[in-house]
Structure formats: C-alpha cells, structure tokens
Amino acid sequence: MTVLVCDDDKSIVEAIEIYLLQENLEVKKAYDGEEALSIIAEGGIDLLIIDVMMPKLDGIRATLQIRKESQIPIIILSAKTEDADKILGLNVGADDYITKPFNPLELVARVKSQLRRIAFVSKSENENATIYKANGLEINDDLKTVTVDGEEVKLTPIEYNILLLLVKNKGKVYSINQIYESIWNAEAVGADNTVAVHIRHIREKIEINPKEPRYLKVVWGVGYKIEG
Numbered sequence: 451m452t453v454l455v456c457d458d459d460k461s462i463v464e465a466i467e468i469y470l471l472q473e474n475l476e477v478k479k480a481y482d483g484e485e486a487l488s489i490i491a492e493g494g495i496d497l498l499i500i501d502v503m504m505p506k507l508d509g510i511r512a513t514l515q516i517r518k519e520s521q522i523p524i525i526i527l528s529a530k531t532e533d534a535d536k537i538l539g540l541n542v543g544a545d546d547y548i549t550k551p552f553n554p555l556e557l558v559a560r561v562k563s564q565l566r567r568i569a570f571v572s573k574s575e576n577e578n579a580t581i582y583k584a585n586g587l588e589i590n591d592d593l594k595t596v597t598v599d600g601e602e603v604k605l606t607p608i609e610y611n612i613l614l615l616l617v618k619n620k621g622k623v624y625s626i627n628q629i630y631e632s633i634w635n636a637e638a639v640g641a642d643n644t645v646a647v648h649i650r651h652i653r654e655k656i657e658i659n660p661k662e663p664r665y666l667k668v669v670w671g672v673g674y675k676i677e678g
Contacts, residue, residue, distance in 0.1 A: 451565055452494055456480040456509070457501040457527065466499065469554045473562065483507025487515055495522060497564055499557070502528035502539070510542055517543035521606050523564035527552070540647040545608045546634070547644070563635050564607065582617045584676050587656060587665050589617055596656070603655045608633060612645075613652055616666070616676040625673035649674060 455466050458481050467477045478495065480486040484506045489495065498516070502509040513524055526539040529550045539547045546560050580591040586599040591614060596603045605613065611633050616624065624632075630641035653660040667677050 451496040452476040452478060453497045453499060453561060454478045454480060454486060454489055454495045455499045456483065456486040456504070456512075457499075458482060458504045459501070462501075462527075465554065466557065469558050470561065473558060475561070475565075483509060483512030483515075486512055490516060490520065490522070497523045497525070497561060499525045499527060499561070502526060502530065502535075510538065513539070513542045513544055521604065523607055525557070525560055525564065537643055537647055540644060543606065545606055559636070560634075582614070584617050584620055584665055587617065587676075589614055598656050605652065605655060608648055609652050609655070612648055613656070613666075613676075616674065620676050623669045623673045623675045628673065 453470055453475050455463050455470070455477060456479075457463050457466075460481065463479050463481070467479065470477050478489055480489055482504045483500070486498065486500060487507070490498065500509040500512060507515075509526055509528070513526065516522070516524065523546075524544045525546045525548060526544040527548055527550060528535060528539070530536075536547050536549075545564060548557055548560065582589045582591065588597045589595070590597075594610065596605055596610065596613065612629060615629065615632055616622075626642055626645045627638035629645050630636070630638040634641075649666065650660070653663055653666050656665055657663045665676055667675050669675060
C-alpha cells in the first residue's frame, strides 16, 4: 500500500517516511497542497497524511479539493490543539487528526488502522453478498455500498464502518467511547468531538431530514443506535 506524506517541513516528512517504510509501506512525498493534489490525481495513493499550515495550498483546502473526487483516508497533522481546529479538519473530510508534536508510533498505528478499512472489492454483481438492512437503508458489505431507498450514498471509510457497526447491531445503543474504540481501535480519550462530527456527516447523507432522523437515532446521555 502507498501512503502520501505532505508537509512543508522536509525533516518531518523524512522522519515519517522512516517509520512507514519499517511497516513495508510505500511512501510518496509532497511539500505543499498543490503537489499533493497532483500526485493523488495520478492514482495509486491509498492514504494521505497532510499538514495544515503549508504554502500555496494548505491542508484544509487541499482536503476539500480531494474530497470532491476521492474517499481515500486522510489524516491531518497540525500544531494547533484547539477543539475548533480539530473539528474543522474533520468537517472538511479528514478521517483522523493528530497534533504536533506527535509520537511517530502513534501515527503509524493510526495509519495501519485506516488502511485496514480499505476494501479492494470489485463492483461486479455478487449473488452471495452479505447484506444488512434497516428498512430503506441497505449495506452490501461485500461491495462496500450503502443505499437509501434505492439511491447509493457515498461514505468515507470511517463513516462506512461506523454505520456498518450500528446497522449490524440494530437496536443496540453504542456510547461514543464504544464507537471510537470499535472503529479506531484505540483508547477513547477526548473522542466526543471526533465521533460526533462523523455521526453528523452520516446523518446528512442517509437522512432526508437530519433533524428528524429515520435511522440514526440519539439516545440522550447514552449514545447512538440504528432503528429498523
């Protein structure tokens, strides 16, 4: 698998590269957002690690551009630690967020967690597909597709896995910590904003009226569940 690392600090890029190569991952490098977009357009990138503050095109705007064409996992790096900056990164389509300075081993663990979620499955017909349903919501877990009332919905890998967890366990209420630990495979420390942003994105995509959801329900003070 190939990871694109984008940061205007070449020493950080080289340090990340060393750790990723130890995991037998191929690494490509970029030093600004425009260069990252160009490399992604060529194809073959499985995951992007991108810094926020960069010349020419910053990481936030680059992520916005990438999300118009691709659903590859994106991990944002930033020296900013405020919740507002973290939420902004998630809102524009990032799957995860790590603040500088960071532990390289933690970053590698996040990368491996994201890559495990990538499904390289043919879009051909599959008569024996594993399908999960909740009324008009349907997930084909072999083709990795989601439809609502027959219309396909595009989700990021993290969004897909959250929704799959809830649909496979219809009626069961999952707390924010349970969702985070199940999907990110990490201890749920400060997970509230991260999970809440992804839940909101899922609702916006699968619900006709996100304020009055048919499927993804909140159980106040407890967590979330799928009805149906």
